[in-house]
Amino acid sequence: MVVVRRLAVARKIIGRKKVKDKVYTYEYYTLPLNLYLPKSMVEKWGTEFIVERDDEKGIITIKPKKLEESKGGS
Numbered sequence: 001m002v003v004v005r006r007l008a009v010a011r012k013i014i015g016r017k018k019v020k021d022k023v024y025t026y027e028y029y030t031l032p033l034n035l036y037l038p039k040s041m042v043e044k045w046g047t048e049f050i051v052e053r054d055d056e057k058g059i060i061t062i063k064p065k066k067l068e069e070s071k072g073g074s
Helices: 039-045 065-071
Strands: 003-009 011-019 022-031 035-037 048-054 059-064
Touching (some): 022 039, 059 065
Antiparallel strands (some): 011 022, 048 059
């Protein structure tokens, strides 16, 4: 079983949408591989995450770096 681990930093993206005469703005966070993160997750854990990708099972796991550090993970 080969699991690839890497550190990823969430990027804040501000979107704009024009409906008739009004412009709406919204923000969201993404990781590489077009993985979207809830805003509450970034507010709680920060912008650094560990992405684990298991190609055999087709599973991608996202873990906050702060949580891994507090557990004493590698």
